[in-house]
Amino acid sequence: MDITALPALSDLFGGADQWWEVLTLLPVLILLELMLSADNAVALAAIARSNRQPAQEKLALNIGIGLALILRILLIIIAQWVLQNTWVQLIGSMYLFWLVFDHLRSRYDQQNDSSDSVNEQSSQRTLLQTVVLLALTDLAFSIDSVAAAVAISDQLILVMTGATVGIIALRFTAAFFIRWLDEYARLETAGFLAVAFIAFRLLLHVIFPDLNQPDWITLVAIITVFSWGFSLKSPEQTAETPSTGG
Numbered sequence: 001m002d003i004t005a006l007p008a009l010s011d012l013f014g015g016a017d018q019w020w021e022v023l024t025l026l027p028v029l030i031l032l033e034l035m036l037s038a039d040n041a042v043a044l045a046a047i048a049r050s051n052r053q054p055a056q057e058k059l060a061l062n063i064g065i066g067l068a069l070i071l072r073i074l075l076i077i078i079a080q081w082v083l084q085n086t087w088v089q090l091i092g093s094m095y096l097f098w099l100v101f102d103h104l105r106s107r108y109d110q111q112n113d114s115s116d117s118v119n120e121q122s123s124q125r126t127l128l129q130t131v132v133l134l135a136l137t138d139l140a141f142s143i144d145s146v147a148a149a150v151a152i153s154d155q156l157i158l159v160m161t162g163a164t165v166g167i168i169a170l171r172f173t174a175a176f177f178i179r180w181l182d183e184y185a186r187l188e189t190a191g192f193l194a195v196a197f198i199a200f201r202l203l204l205h206v207i208f209p210d211l212n213q214p215d216w217i218t219l220v221a222i223i224t225v226f227s228w229g230f231s232l233k234s235p236e237q238t239a240e241t242p243s244t245g246g
Helices: 019-036 038-051 054-077 079-084 086-112 117-122 127-152 156-183 187-207 215-229 235-240
Strands: none
Touching: 038 054, 038 127, 038 156, 038 187, 038 215, 054 079, 054 127, 054 156, 079 086, 086 127, 086 187, 127 156, 156 187, 187 215
16 A cells, blocks of 8 residues: 555544454554664653653653654644655654764763763753653654554554554653663664664655665664664673672
């Protein structure tokens, strides 16, 4: 099915009697949302934890994810228009590339600046700035996930339900990743490598709109980079592990 085959709002309840389709496709859509949200969760976790204030991290995630849900539903409603205007996808791709560049720049500054200036600079981000950044980041990711969801089903309610459940799961997944980012030395870099892959995928779609990009390629890429990301614990975590030697 063409990914631009999203029905108009007047057809909101079109085919609503086919509830068997809803029951069978909903788990697939939720699973798809979760798989495509792994890199999203890392990016959101990295943004939320930048201030190193647990209370503010939780508040920022709650507000930011709530705003992201509203924006994602709006994106689903206008999905046909978005997918027909490649400049929107180009903006999303460039934003994701900027996230990767900003991450690499921050890591470089941390490695080459022995002072705490980098941490002080990041702590200047306000709650509002963090919330807006979280919402915009999820919106950029949603361009890819919504396109994949619409490709599976043209039922608007079904796609919205899958997106809602997916973004609720994303809220809890991001909270886990905030802790895991401190435990695994490579995980943040792995997450942003996945972000770069999604950005490249979007850019490729803009340049070659007729090019077929199977979703299994994205799945393999995400599994590969995250397997690498979880393969090494941070030195602090390793040191805290009690020795089992005799």
